[in-house]
Amino acid sequence: MHADRILAISDIHGQNKKFLLLLKKAEYNPDHDLLVVCGDMIDRGTENLATVNTCIELKKKGAIILKGNHEQFAQECIKDMLLERPSMDLRLWVNHNGGSNTYDELLALSKSQLKNLQNFFSTLPLYFAKDHYIFTHAAANTTKPIEKNTENETVWSKDTFYYRPAYKDKIMIFGHKPTWLLRPSSKNNTPENATIWFDINFNDKIGIDCGSIFGGKLAALELPGMREFYV
Secondary structure (H helix, E strand, O other): OOOOEEEEEOOOOOOHHHHHHHHHHOOOOOOOEEEEEOOOOOOOOOOHHHHHHHHHHHHHOOOEEOOOHHHHHHHHHHHHHHHOOOOHHHHHHHHHOOOHHHHHHHOOOOHHHHHHHHHHHHOOOOEEEEOOEEEEOOOOOOOOOHHHOOHHHHHOOOHHHHHOOOOOOOEEEEOOOOHHHHOOOOOOOOHHHOOOEEOOOOOOEEEOOOEHHHOOEOEEEEEOOOOEEEO
């Protein structure tokens, strides 16, 4: 589709009201803009299913919704919920990976609703490429083409990704890692001061997770204009 601009947002983490406020602040218009949500719609926050439902409606209007590691967690754990069996994955998600609020919301759903949600998560793309931009949730194994990457290579990251070149003549847009962790030597680099991270060494990566759920901001990046929006 032709779009006047692309808006990229990541790591909403169950903050639906904040997400809608950010879209309003950026004056998002689905008739003219392409929205790319780079995963982690859910977990840690308190409006998880509301956020998913918002993304489903936005997808119907043309938005691209990518899979994050928290959608990966939920997809696998819904499988266990449908089989009505306890599992280590479920315990790890709920107790150690921010899934407790989402799990509580899922308990109110019927089996058919759980199956629909599982199907939605399972069919989310791992990357989106447009013009000279490549969007993923967390990273990529840039030693091979983006389309050859596995799910774990796009929804999780290794530190080597941030400190070496990505793809020639491309810019990777990603979330997952709060941006203050990408600027460890900056004195003012705290959650409340977090901003979008631009790779000044290779000029081929942009991190857009400003750690809203951890006391930072929810951010949107406008492309190609590079305007930044925060709430």
